[in-house]
Amino acid sequence: MGKTFLCRSLSDTVYFDCELPRVRRMLEDIESFWEEHRGQRVVLDEIHRLPNPSEVLKIAADHFPEVKVLATGSSTLGASSKFKDTLTGRKAEVWLTPMISDDLEAFGNTDLGYRFLRGGLPPFFLAEALSESDFQEWIEAFWAKDILELFRLERRHSFLKFMELLFIHSGGVFEATQFARRCEVSRTTISNYLSVLQATHIAHVLRPYSTYRPSEIVSAPKVYAFDTGFVCYFRGWSSLRPEDLGELWEHFVLNEIHAKLQTREVRYWRDKRGHEIDFVLAKPGLPPIVIEAKWSVDAFDPSNMKALKRRYPEISCYVVASDVHDSYTKSYEEVKVRFVSLRDLIAEIQRDFQERSLP
Numbered sequence: 001m002g003k004t005f006l007c008r009s010l011s012d013t014v015y016f017d018c019e020l021p022r023v024r025r026m027l028e029d030i031e032s033f034w035e036e037h038r039g040q041r042v043v044l045d046e047i048h049r050l051p052n053p054s055e056v057l058k059i060a061a062d063h064f065p066e067v068k069v070l071a072t073g074s075s076t077l078g079a080s081s082k083f084k085d086t087l088t089g090r091k092a093e094v095w096l097t098p099m100i101s102d103d104l105e106a107f108g109n110t111d112l113g114y115r116f117l118r119g120g121l122p123p124f125f126l127a128e129a130l131s132e133s134d135f136q137e138w139i140e141a142f143w144a145k146d147i148l149e150l151f152r153l154e155r156r157h158s159f160l161k162f163m164e165l166l167f168i169h170s171g172g173v174f175e176a177t178q179f180a181r182r183c184e185v186s187r188t189t190i191s192n193y194l195s196v197l198q199a200t201h202i203a204h205v206l207r208p209y210s211t212y213r214p215s216e217i218v219s220a221p222k223v224y225a226f227d228t229g230f231v232c233y234f235r236g237w238s239s240l241r242p243e244d245l246g247e248l249w250e251h252f253v254l255n256e257i258h259a260k261l262q263t264r265e266v267r268y269w270r271d272k273r274g275h276e277i278d279f280v281l282a283k284p285g286l287p288p289i290v291i292e293a294k295w296s297v298d299a300f301d302p303s304n305m306k307a308l309k310r311r312y313p314e315i316s317c318y319v320v321a322s323d324v325h326d327s328y329t330k331s332y333e334e335v336k337v338r339f340v341s342l343r344d345l346i347a348e349i350q351r352d353f354q355e356r357s358l359p
Contacts (some may be wrong), residue, residue, distance in 0.1 A: 002074045003096050004045055005122045013041045013070070018049040018246075030056055034064040041068045048073035057091070074146055074200065078291070093121075095201070097259040098227045099125060101342050112241055112322065116248040119229015120255065135233040139163070151196055158183045162193045166203060167234040170225040171247055173270075174205070194223070202226050204254065209267040209280040209288060213311065217270040224254055246295040250278060251292040253320055253342060259279075262347040275307035281349065287314035288357050289349055294321045297339060302332035309335045316352050320345045 008015060014037060016023045027033055027050060047053045053073065060069050098120025104110045107125065112268055118125045118285050124134060143156060162183045176190040183190065197203035204224045209215040225231050228248045237244065257266055257279065269277040269290065282288040290308060294300050297319065317337045327348070328338045340348055 006096070007043045007045050007070065007072060008045065010041075010070075013043050015043045016042055016045065017230065018046045019085060024050060030059050031063070034060050034067055037062060038068060039066050041070070041275070044069065044071045046073060047071040049224060061091070095258065096260055097255050098229075099258050100259045111113065112249070112252070113245070116240060116245070116252070117228040117232050117237070119232070121227065121229065124229055132233065135230060142200075146200055148198065153193075153196070155185065155189075158185045158189070159193055159196075162190060163197065163202070164234050164235045166194075166197070166223060167225040167231050170223065170231050171250060172222065174221050174223045183290045204258070204266075206266055206268045206279075209269045209282060213270050215273070216311075217272065222268050224251055227255075228252060246293075246299060249295045249322060250293040253291070253345075254279065256342055256346070257291075261349075269308055271307060272309075275304045277304055277308055281353075281354060286353065287312060287316070289318065289352055290316045291320060291345070291349075294319055296323050297321045300337075302337065305335050305337060306332065317347065318348070 004017075007013075016026070018024060018027070029332055030052075044050075044056070047056070050056060053071070057069065057071060072359045099115065099122065101110075103120070104112075104115060109115075109125075110289075114232075118127075118130060121138075124130055127134070136257070139160065141208065143160065150158075153312070162179055162185075165179055165182060174189045174194070179190045180187045182241065183193075185193075194203065194205065196318075198205050202225070204226065206224065207258050208217045208220065210218045212218055228251050231251065232238075232250065234242070239250070254266065258264065261281075263284050265281070267280040269280050277290045278293050279291040280288050280289070290305065292300060292305070300319050300321070309315060309317070317335060319337055319339045320342055321339065322342070324339050324341045327344050328335055328339065331337075338348065
C-alpha cells in the first residue's frame, strides 16, 4: 500500500498497476509496449504479478535504454535473485521501509507518538481517522496477495494467529515452542511461518552477535515487527503510556537503520548474565559498532556496554535518544559512549566504519 501511494504521487510518469488483467494483457507484447512508451518514465507497480517480470525489465534495459522504469514488487519474489543475473549494473534496488524521520518532516508531522500509533504506511499516517478495520483489511490483503498466492500456505488461522502473537511480543527473544502450542502447529511449522514473514519483510530477525564465547547467547534470535502501527494494533493500544515509548522508539530506530543503510545485517548482543545491547553492526575485519536505543538519556545504564567492552575492547558505543539534540561523548570508566540524535546516528556510524577501514 505504501509503495503504491508513493508511485501514484510521482509527476511526469505513466502508471500501470500489474494486478489489473488489462495491464497484464498490454504487457503480453513487450516490445510493442515499450515502443509506445519510448522516452517516458514508466511505473510498473506490483510487477511480480506478471508471468515474466525479469524479461519485461531486461527488454527495456537492452533495447529501450531511453525509457526510465520504476518497478515495484513483493520481496517474496526475490526480485534481486531473479534480476541480478540479467540486469547487473543497470538497476538500482531500494528497500522501502515504513516512514523514517525524514519522511515525517516531508509530511509535515514530526509527532513521534502519532507516528508510533499510526505506523509508517503513508495512507494510514495521512488518514483523517484510522480504525481497527483499516489494519485488519491490510492483513487480509497481505494474506491473500502475498502469502496464499506465493507460498501456498493452507492454515490461515494458525498463520495469522502466529503473526498476531509475534507482533504482540515484538522485540523479544524468539522461542518457537511457545508459539507452536498456542497456534496448534508444530515447531517446524512455526519456524517456516517466521521464514515467510522474514522473506516478506514483515518481521525482522536479529541474530545474536557472538564470537562463540561460552558466556554469550549464540543462537536465540530477537524478532521485531516491521511497523509500530501494527504493534500497537495487535496490543490493543489506542493511546501510549510513557513506558510504551521506549519500546516503540527501539522499533523506530531499527527502521531508520534499515532504511538509511539498506541492510538487514543488524544483530543484537546478550550474555548469560542478562547484559544486553539492542543493536550491533559489524563488518568483516572491523570491530563492531553497538547501539542502545533509549527514549530518554536518563534511561541509559552503562553496565551493559561495560560488560561488552570487557569482551570486545575495540567497540564503538552509541546511545540514540529522542531527547538528544546536539551530539556529545561521555566516559563511564573505561567506556566512552557517544550520545546522538537519530538524525546524526547514521552519519556517525558511516564515518566510524570508514575511518576504521582506512589503512
